[in-house]
Amino acid sequence: MILGSNGIKMGKRFPEYVVNPSDIVKSYGADTLRLYEMFMGPLEASKPWSNQGVEGAHKFLERVYRLIVEMNVIVDEEVKELDFVYHQTVKKVTEDYENLAFNTAISQMMIFINEVYKVKKLPREYAEGFIKMISCITPHIGEEMWEKLGHNNTIAYEKWPNFDEKKLVKNTIQIAIQICGKMRGTIEVDVNLDEKQIEEIVLNADFVKSRIEGKQIKKIIVIKNKIVNIVAI
Incomplete structure (x- = not known):
């Protein structure tokens, strides 16, 4: 009604x-x-x-x-x-x-x-x-x-x-990108990529390169299909 x-x-x-x-x-x-x-x-x-x-x-x-x-x-x-x-x-x-x-x-x-x-x-x-x-x-x-x-x-x-x-099976997924613990954006990647391939894609993203330029990468933490956290100083 x-x-x-x-x-x-x-x-x-x-x-x-x-x-x-x-x-x-x-x-x-x-x-x-x-x-x-x-x-x-x-x-x-x-x-x-x-x-x-x-x-x-x-x-x-x-x-x-x-x-x-x-x-x-x-x-x-x-x-x-x-x-x-x-x-x-x-x-x-x-x-x-x-x-x-x-x-x-x-x-x-x-x-x-x-x-x-x-x-x-x-x-x-x-x-x-x-x-x-x-x-x-x-x-x-x-x-x-x-x-x-x-x-x-x-x-x-x-x-x-x-x-x-x-x-109906998604071949790609959005993963969150953090730099020093702060959310900076997302990237869409193939769900079948390994950690090294994901790292390479993330580090070549323009918004990532601009934020880590001139800094030294200490660690990259990859939680597959979820999040990547880059520690750079």
């Missing part, structure tokens, strides 16, 4: 807290309303209405549209940095839709979009797979983005995207 913003059931007793869906559709569109309602929380839970939440849902759809249609990031090549998060997203969204856990499915799609913004490249296959997933909740913008990618037929009858179990 969707409650008023005061946390009480909408009704004549508190008319100022009653939300008219038609007003939301008129201001933001049906897709925004649908997305927000599905994102509010578990279907069986009672949730208070939030105008800020509606704004947030609308801004997310604007980010998605801008990324896929306006930013010219679609490429016909592999982008390995997105392999894990894309296949993770397809797996989670598929499972969550089957369990009617729409709020967590949307959360995962938001994670995916955030990662694409960081990489600034999006393989066409991944863009189309994402549109298929989000169009279940936001069909109008889904159809429009599908058409913008050059398709003439409706997305409604397209095959659901598949995920590759092999791509």
